[in-house]
Structure formats: C-alpha cells, structure tokens
Amino acid sequence: MTATEFIKKVFFFEVLQGLALTFKHMVSPAVTRQYPTEKREPVPGSRGLHALVRDTETGKEKCVGCGLCAAMCPSQCIHIYTSEGEDHKKVVDRYEIEVLRCVFCALCVEACPFGAVALSEVFEYSGYTREEFYYTKEMLLENWDKNMAGEKGRIYFEKFWRPKTVDFGAPALVKTEERKTV
Amino acid sequence: MNANDIVWILIKTIGVVAVFLIHVMFVQLFERKAIAHMQSRMGPMRVGWHGVLQPIADSIKLFFKEDIIPTNSDKPIFFIAPIIGVIAAVSSLAVIPLWEGFSIANLNVGILYILALSSVGAYAVILGGWASNSKYSFLGGLRSSAQVISYEIAMGLSLVGVMMMSGSTNLSDIVSAQAEGRWFVVPQIMGFAIFFIAALAETNRVPFDLPEAETELVSGFATEYSGMRWALFFMAEYAGMFVMSALAVVCFFGGWSGPGFLPPVIWFLMKVYAFIFLYFWIRATLPRYRYDQLMGLGWKIFIPVALANIVLTGLIKILLK
Amino acid sequence: MVPLSWYIVLSAVMFSIGVFGFLARRNLLIIFISIELMLNSVNISLVAFSHYLQSMRGQILVFFVITVAAAEAAIGLAILIAYYKNNPTIKVDEINLLKG
Amino acid sequence: MTTPQLFFAYFAVAMTALSLLIVTRKNPVHSVLCMLGLFIHIAGLYLFLNAEFLAAIQIIVYAGAILVLFLFVIMMLNLRKEETVKKYQAQWPVSAGIGIILAAFLVLILGNITVLPALGEYSIEAIKSEGSMMTVGKVLYTEFLLPFEIASIVLLVAIIGAVVLAKKRTE
Known part of the structure; x- marks a missing residue:
C-alpha cells in the first residue's frame, strides 16, 4: 500500500466520493412521472386494445369474415363465426377476441387485406373478471368509434399498415426518422 | 420533592414523548x-x-393491520420483545439536554x-428474533447480539476521550465545557469518527444493517412481526437513531450552543437533524x-484506535497542564 | 427511612434462592445463572452497607465482584462450549467423565 | 409505611419473585429474561442507595455484556429439546430444604442488624456534591490501585482463557 492509498483509506476518500455522487443526484430533478395524473401521450401506431373498423359508407364492419386474422394469430385468440346471407354473401355473425390471451403482435392487422381490424392506442383497461375481456363484435366496433374513427384511423392505416385493397394513392416516401416522429 | 416538582416532571415527560412521537412519524x-x-x-x-400526510396514513394502516402470531413462537417473549425495545429507546431521551x-x-x-x-x-432484537421461531429471525437476532456487544465497547471507549476532556459524564456539563465554539470534534476527531461508525452499527443502520439484511434474511429479526408490534420495532430503531445523533451533537458538536439569532433548541434540533440526514445519506x-468484515472492523481496528485515542488524550492533557 | 436489616434480609433471601437453583437444577446454564444471582444478592448487601456506613469500600468491592463475575462468565461459558463440542449435553448429572 | 419503605417493599417483592422465576423456569431464555428484569430492579435499588455509577455499571456490564453472552450461548446450543425433560435433579427436595434452612438462618442472624450511626466521610451530601462517579474513582485510584490493576490482569487472563478454550484445535 502506498502512502496515498493509505491516506485515502484513513480519510474515507472513496466513501466521500460516493456521498458526493448521491448528493449530486439529490439536487438534480427526479425523472419519475406521476402516472395517473401525468400521462405520457401514446406514440401513434402503438398497439393497444383491439378495434374493428366501421365502414363509413355502410355503417357496418369492414370485415368480410375471411378468417385470415384468426389463421395468423399466434395465440389463437380470434374467433370468427360466419353464415350465408342473401346473394350467397358471407355474413359475419360473431367476431370475438379474447383480449387477455392476445400478445399484441399485430399479425392480424398485417394479415387483413381490407384493413378491417386495428389496434387502438388505448392501453388502460382493467376489470375484475375475465369475462369483461371477451370482446364481441359490437364492443370492438364501439371501440373503433370511440378511439380511432375519422382522421386518426386513416393515418393509422396510411402510415403504418397500408392494407392491400385500400387505395391510399401513390405511396408517399416517408423517411424512417419522420415515421418515428409522427 | 413536592407535588409541584412532580407535576412539572410529568409535563416535561409527556411533552418530550409527544414531540418525539411526531418526530418518529415524520422522520421516516x-x-x-x-x-x-x-x-x-x-x-x-x-x-x-408532496406526501406530507403519508406518515399519518401509514400509522393508521399499521394500527389496523392484523397482528399475526406464529404458531410455534414463544408467545410471552414474542409479545414483550418490541416493548422492551421501545421502552429502552424512548427512556434514553430523559437525559438529553435540549437547551440550557x-x-x-x-x-x-x-x-x-x-x-x-x-x-x-x-x-x-435478540429475543424478538429468537421467539419468532423462524430461521431468518433467529439469524438476525444472533447477528445483532454479536454486533451490538462488539460495537458497544468501541462506542464506550470513543466517548471516554470526551469524558476526559470535560471531566464529567453529565451531558449538560459536557455541553458547557464546549462553550464559545470549542467543540470537541476538533481535538477528538478520532473519537468522533469511531463514535459515529459505532453508532451506525449500534442502531443497525446501513452499512451495518446485517440483522435485517433484506437480501439474505428477508427482514431479519422482524420477519415474523406485523402490524403494531412491527411498528414498535420501527419506532425503537428511529428512536435509537435520534438518541445517537443527539449524543453525537452533545458530545462533539456543542449541543445547543450556536450564534444568538436563533433560540438554542432550534440549534440543537438542526444539528441533530443534520446527523439524521447523514444517516440517510x-x-x-x-x-x-459482510458479517466477518464487520466483526473484524470492530475488534481489530476500532477498539485499538479508540484505546490509542484515550492514551493520546491523556498524554496531551498532562502535557498541557 | 428504610432500615439496613431490610436490605440484608432481601439479600439473604435472594442468596438462598440462588443456592437452591445451584443445587437443584440439571441445566448447566441455569446453574451459571444461579451463581450470578448469588453474586448479585451479595452486591446488594455490600452497597447497602456502604450506604449506611457512609464508606466507599462496599461499592469498590462491588466493582471487583462485577469484574470477577464477567471473567467467570466468559471462562465458564467457554468451558461449556468446549465440553459441548465433545459431548453434546449440558445436564450436570450426565456429565460424568471423571466417574470411575 | 413511608414512601421510601413502600418503594423498597415493591422492589423486595418484585426481586424475590423474579429470583424464584429464574431458578424455576424450564426454558433458559425465560430465565435470562427474568434475570434482565432482576438486573434492572437491582439497578433501581442502587439508585435508591445513592450509587448511580454502580447502577449504570450494573446494567452495562451485567445486562449488556454478561447476560447477552449467556443468551448467545443458549441460542448457539439451541436446546429446544431440553425443555421436554425434567428440570430438577433427583435430590431437589434436599436442595430446597437447604435453601430454606439457609434463608431462615441468615434472616435470624442478620434480621436485626444495625450499624453505628453515620461514621464515614462519604455521607449522602458528600457524594451528591462530588458526584457518585468522582467519589468511586477517587477511592479506586488511590486506596485500591493495586487491586484495580490485578482486576485488569484477571480480565486479561479470562480473555486469553476464553479464546484458547473456544478455539478449534488445529493440528
């Protein structure tokens, strides 16, 4: 042990350094956010509670009941029941999602050719029973009306998903950093 | 001693204890x-x-919490242990001079x-840990017993220097001996360092909180305690911290003395709270x-250094005569 | 004013209880504690005498008794532990290595 | 009875009861706890007899060091199974008889003891004016200097002895 080391040890030099560091942190502002009163805006395109897109023209769901989303879903939480309506058209009777099983991978949104299913930005939902999270078609449509209808829904599909059958015009070249900032 | 004196002593006691209970609530x-x-x-x-009423919410919660008693515990000792702790800690307040x-x-x-x-x-701590009949509690109690008897020696020896310099063990006399800013922390810097570190060990505070080391022993001796009984342990710990800080202030930092623009009791409490802040810091x-490091530090470094401090103080006192 | 004899009687009664504990118990630790009890009862009488005779010698003697008691406890418990390592019992009637 | 006598009566009853509890408890830890209560009462009695320093020493050394040592050993040996076996030796009635006879004997002999009135120089006022610690110190470091030094040697021997006894044998 050299003389400097000895002196440092006797005068608790390293302990004092540590104390100085903690003191510095004490006078610097805290980084925590007071969550329920002070919320962070969700990033556009973030994956929250499911929604079923309502067609503005017909006033009904866009979904045609092809079942691609249910086929893609890794946690198998989408259940679709269809029947034959007039003119041999497929009618979606029930479209149900078990939200508690969902892993929010958004493969269903990617799979859907019509842009009929979406993940809204709602992330605060809670309840006392499991049954509350068995979302039926009506609940999913209502969720769309409440959270994603109008311009927000359009931007959601145009910027992030661009489903194959929907015409968004010429693809605008959006640079990566711009996408992040939207 | 007449009836007036007794009433005055009662008033003083109740006042100090009441103020102290508020202190325990808010110091946490x-x-x-x-x-x-x-x-x-x-x-x-x-x-x-900013959460100023949190202590009140906490005390209400603790008061109404279920008091769980382990089945195979030694019940009389389990009940008595926290009471011993809180009585011992609170009675120490009796001799602390708040102002002249x-x-x-x-x-x-x-x-x-x-x-x-x-x-x-x-x-x-020892009896509470033993009576809980749990391995964590028991280890906490054993650690505490060994730690406290080792560090009490170093602590007592470190205060001997102060006693030699003031020629008294009366706390008021020690403060008077430090009048006009001749604080004992300057000549007794070695004694002060030992005293402060031993006080950390004595009150089971970090970095010597082995008896309640969360990562190893869950909550040490207090693992099986809940509700008000746990709160009594908690109170004893904070009371111990206050008493040790007050003792440090009285013995090394001139007690209630300070420039005249503030009343003495404010000076005293400010110094004590500075010490308590140091504990938190x-x-x-x-x-x-580590436990073996702790024991080694106590026996191999602090006790010899404290003894050397006594010898040095005595030598200097004789030379200056 | 409390008469001196009261202290002495208290001390004597405590001493006798200590003697009983020393002779009757099987647990070696309790026997040690009984010894401490006897020493303490003697200390009480010494301090009482010191007070009533207005002399310091009784108190000084108590000081030395405490010193010896500390030494005795340390050595006694060390012997106990050393014995317990070889032969795990602390009942005095089972500690009979020297019995032929 | 006057107030001091009432105080003494309380102390006497409590101390006798605690002593009996100490020797009759099955569990050594309970005995130790009663011993702690007894030490605190003894310290109170010392305060009553104007020996503040000894009262403090009684708690610091006896309760703070010796009794913790006992407790430590009791816990280290962990003798829970010992509680189930009988606690007295076979000859315990004889021991009880000896205890009672000794108590009766001592009380008969010493029950009426008195001392000559106020002999020494250390009256209550003298101790009060100087402080209990100062008076003890003065006598200890003048008249009893040699015994004091010998006491320190006794303690040193005890330390070394305890270390040697409790150490593990290394070949």
Missing part, C-alpha cells in the same frame, strides 16, 4: 423523501402536498445511562458490509 417521511431524491425518484407524493437547564432528568451518569439503555435495547450511498 424525511428518510423516504431524501433517499428517493438521491435515487432520482420522488418518494411519496399522493397523500397531501432543560432535560427531564439531569443525571450525573448521563452518558453511562444512554449506553446502558442502548445495551438493553439489544435484547429486543449514508444509507443511500454505501453497500452492506
């Missing part, structure tokens, strides 16, 4: 806030403005009285010691 808010800010957090924010001429009992053996009660306080900074 102070601790949570201080440590939170040192970790770039905010601490309690919900109850009242004010202490509940102006004992001639003040320092010895505090040391005696702090050693009785160790029983709370150290808790936020340092990691926990």
